[in-house]
Amino acid sequence: MLLGRVVGTVVSTRKDPGVHGFKFMLLKRVNPETMEEGPFVVAADAVGVGVDEFVLYATGSAARQTVMTHERPCDAVIMAVVDQWEIAGEQLYEKVNPESGIWDGG
Amino acid sequence: MLLGRVVGTVVSTRKDPGVHGFKFMLLKRVNPETMEEGPFVVAADAVGVGVDEFVLYATGSAARQTVMTHERPCDAVIMAVVDQWEIAGEQLYEKVNPESGIWDGG
Amino acid sequence: MLLGRVVGTVVSTRKDPGVHGFKFMLLKRVNPETMEEGPFVVAADAVGVGVDEFVLYATGSAARQTVMTHERPCDAVIMAVVDQWEIAGEQLYEKVNPESGIWDGG
Amino acid sequence: MLLGRVVGTVVSTRKDPGVHGFKFMLLKRVNPETMEEGPFVVAADAVGVGVDEFVLYATGSAARQTVMTHERPCDAVIMAVVDQWEIAGEQLYEKVNPESGIWDGG
Amino acid sequence: MLLGRVVGTVVSTRKDPGVHGFKFMLLKRVNPETMEEGPFVVAADAVGVGVDEFVLYATGSAARQTVMTHERPCDAVIMAVVDQWEIAGEQLYEKVNPESGIWDGG
Numbered sequence: 111m112l113l114g115r116v117v118g119t120v121v122s123t124r125k126d127p128g129v130h131g132f133k134f135m136l137l138k139r140v141n142p143e144t145m146e147e148g149p150f151v152v153a154a155d156a157v158g159v160g161v162d163e164f165v166l167y168a169t170g171s172a173a174r175q176t177v178m179t180h181e182r183p184c185d186a187v188i189m190a191v192v193d194q195w196e197i198a199g200e201q202l203y204e205k206v207n208p209e210s211g212i213w214d215g216g
Numbered sequence: 217m218l219l220g221r222v223v224g225t226v227v228s229t230r231k232d233p234g235v236h237g238f239k240f241m242l243l244k245r246v247n248p249e250t251m252e253e254g255p256f257v258v259a260a261d262a263v264g265v266g267v268d269e270f271v272l273y274a275t276g277s278a279a280r281q282t283v284m285t286h287e288r289p290c291d292a293v294i295m296a297v298v299d300q301w302e303i304a305g306e307q308l309y310e311k312v313n314p315e316s317g318i319w320d321g322g
Numbered sequence: 323m324l325l326g327r328v329v330g331t332v333v334s335t336r337k338d339p340g341v342h343g344f345k346f347m348l349l350k351r352v353n354p355e356t357m358e359e360g361p362f363v364v365a366a367d368a369v370g371v372g373v374d375e376f377v378l379y380a381t382g383s384a385a386r387q388t389v390m391t392h393e394r395p396c397d398a399v400i401m402a403v404v405d406q407w408e409i410a411g412e413q414l415y416e417k418v419n420p421e422s423g424i425w426d427g428g
Numbered sequence: 429m430l431l432g433r434v435v436g437t438v439v440s441t442r443k444d445p446g447v448h449g450f451k452f453m454l455l456k457r458v459n460p461e462t463m464e465e466g467p468f469v470v471a472a473d474a475v476g477v478g479v480d481e482f483v484l485y486a487t488g489s490a491a492r493q494t495v496m497t498h499e500r501p502c503d504a505v506i507m508a509v510v511d512q513w514e515i516a517g518e519q520l521y522e523k524v525n526p527e528s529g530i531w532d533g534g
Numbered sequence: 535m536l537l538g539r540v541v542g543t544v545v546s547t548r549k550d551p552g553v554h555g556f557k558f559m560l561l562k563r564v565n566p567e568t569m570e571e572g573p574f575v576v577a578a579d580a581v582g583v584g585v586d587e588f589v590l591y592a593t594g595s596a597a598r599q600t601v602m603t604h605e606r607p608c609d610a611v612i613m614a615v616v617d618q619w620e621i622a623g624e625q626l627y628e629k630v631n632p633e634s635g636i637w638d639g640g
Contacts, residue, residue, distance in 0.1 A: 111452065111470040111504060113438070118248075118303035120219070122272060125296035126282050128260050134272065136219070136248060136301060142436075142454060142468055143331075150248055150270055152217040154445050156501070161304065166440060166452065166470055171277045171489045171595075172503035176444050179501075183262070183285075185278035185293045186217055190443035190503045195454060198479065199437035221328035224354075224409035226325070228378060232388045233404035240323070240335050240378065242354060242407060247351070256354055258323040258378055267410065277383045277489075277595075289391075289401045292323055330566075330621035332537070334590060337614035338580050338600045346535070346590065348566060348619060352629055362566055364535040373622065383489075383595045394612045395580070395603075397596035398535055429558070429576040431544070460542075460547060460560060460574055474550050474607070483557065484546060486575055489595045490609035491556060494550050497607075507607045508549035515542035516585065 111138045111166045116159050120152050128182045135159060135169060135188060142195050142202060153186035154179055164203065166190040203214065217272040219246045221300065224260050234288040241317060243273060248301050248308060255306050259292035262286055263301060271308065272296040323378040325352045328371050332364050340394040347371060347400060354396060354414060365383055376415065378402040403404065403410035408415050429484045430459045431510065434477050438470050446500045453477060453506060453520065455485060460513050460520060471504035472497055484508040535590045536638065537564045537616065540583050544576050552606045559583060561591060566619050566626060577610035578603055590614040592627060 114137035122134065133155040139148035153167045156176040165188045173179055173187040194204040220243035229291065239261040245254035259273045262282040271294045273279075279293040280286055300310040326349035333406035334346065345367040365379045368388040375384040377400045379385075386392055406416040432455035440452065451473040457466035471485045474494040483506045491497055491505040512522040538561035557579040564621035572580045576590045580600040594612040595600065597603055597611040 111472075111502070113470060118301060118305075120248075120272065120301040121299045122296035123299050124263055125272075126293075128281055129295055134296075136303060142438075145430070150219070152219060154217075159443055166438065166443075168501045168503040169276075170487075170503050172492065172501050174278065174281070174500055175446055175492070177500040181281055183274045183278050183281040183293060184217070185274045185276050187444075187501060189447055190452075191439035193439045193441050195436060195438040197454060199436075224407060224411075226354075226378065226407040227405045228402035229405050230369055231378075234387055234401075235401055240402075242409060246391075256325070258325060260323075280384065280387070287387055288378045289387035289399060291380040291382050291383050321330070330619060330623075332566075332590065332619040333617045334614035335617050336581055337576070338611075340599055341581075341613055346614075348621060362537070364537060366535075381594075386596065386599070393599055394590045395596050395599035395611060397592040397594050431607070432573070460544075462546055484544065484549075486607045486609040488593075488609050490598065490607050491551055491605035493598070493605055494574060505550075505607060507553055507596075508546035508558075511545045513542060513544040513549050515560060517542075520542075 111168050114138060114151070114167050115140050115147065116163050116165060118161060126183055127154050129184065132184070137165070138153070138194050141170065143197055148209050151186050153188045154184050157188055157191055159188055160192055162165055164192040166192060217274050219248050220244060220257070220271055220273050221246050221253065222267050222269050222271060224267060232289055233281070235290065238290070243271070246270065249303055257292050259294045260290050261294050263294055263297055264272040265294055265297055270311070272298060325354050326350060326363070326377055326379050327359065328375050328377060330373060330375050343397065344396070349377070350391055352376065355409055363383050365397050366396050366401045369400055369403055371400055371403055376403050376404040376417070378404060382395070396400050429486050431460050432456060432469070432483055432485050433458050433465065434479050434481050434483060436479060444501055447502065450502070455483065457468050458482065461515055469504050471506050472502050475506055475509055477506055477509055482510040482523070484510060535592050537566050538589055538591050539564050539571065540574070540585050540587050540589060542585060550607055553608065557610070559633040561589065564588065567621055575610050577612045578608050580610050581612055581615055583612055583615055589620070590616060609622060
């Protein structure tokens, strides 16, 4: 899987029936150490994400292993919203929890 | 999936029976922020596209999940024509609608 | 699929039984606009090609969707000989037809 | 497969049901000759690894061939902890064996 | 498939049961024209190779199409030892045949 940040959306009306109902999100890959952003990818959203959230996405045939994407012409799927990550024991990112107001991410 | 622009066509007579009837389109990957164009790919057309349209294409085994490409030796398929995309809430592209004459893309 | 030019052959005697009878062709990927050549790949030949022909090849699991390569340890197959391609309405390549003697490729 | 070093972890609560129970490890690809580290990848852990261990990971559909990852939306799995490797007959890495205290890696 | 040179081995004791019995070889991709070596990959050995041999390896799901690797978490397999290759009609490599003593490779 790869870490990405949701940056936008793509809308299509004329499309293969297999992807009807899909929400196409525009992601940028993220380097979890430097937060530098890499290439764009368009992924189907299996978990319900919003712009600016950090997510994990799976590519290739793995992208068809969610209920929503099963046997669909889909090669990238967002399958998790990221709460936090750490490298070498140091927490580099923690998602803001709007209920607790806690934020101590990097 | 990746965003691409249809730039041309490829024609072949002598080919594997599995791809008879395919229309091979020549695409260039597109960076949705800068509109810079990347490498070429040849994709089967599952939706009926024309040159200069922006499309989504799926690669790998996903490319065999349309009715047309099922169990065919095909590793890239155009599965959607793009109407519009936005990044960080800003619409960067909108397809011209020839009926309404509206065009406010970037 | 990707456009390639056949540049040579690879011969192997000691090999997995699954690839017995395969003809391994050495390809270079081709940029259809500049004709620059990219990285090498070795592909099984499903259509009967010769050195210097331009071809389409499929990679990944698609490469096992021809009769010859079905369920074989093969990740790249030549599935079409290219007759011509065009970009933005301009024909950049046309295969010489030895019978007609016509050649008006780029 | 590729050689990687485990550098951290990624935590997610809101995710596809198919990846419930997965431990997501953050890896960096490693060049076994120079020990230079390459891009990050997030892999499911099928063997029980710790930070700083060198591992082999498989990507693509191979990542769904462990008991834990079978038919899950997972495109990278750690399937082995590395004890040692050698290049041109020279041992460049050997895992410290805490019981024997032996360490003669590079 | 890609051309590689076998450069070493990787040993693992703690691993997924699916790869028990595998011999993991360390390969470097080889440019067949310049003999320059590219990135490393770790491949299962389906044919019995030795260090310094030139081989063909298949990646992705193709790597599970040998008897040894069937349904295993394996994404790269050596499926052929290379005897010779030629580019543009010129033989650039021929394997030494220890019985005949003939060597006329480049």
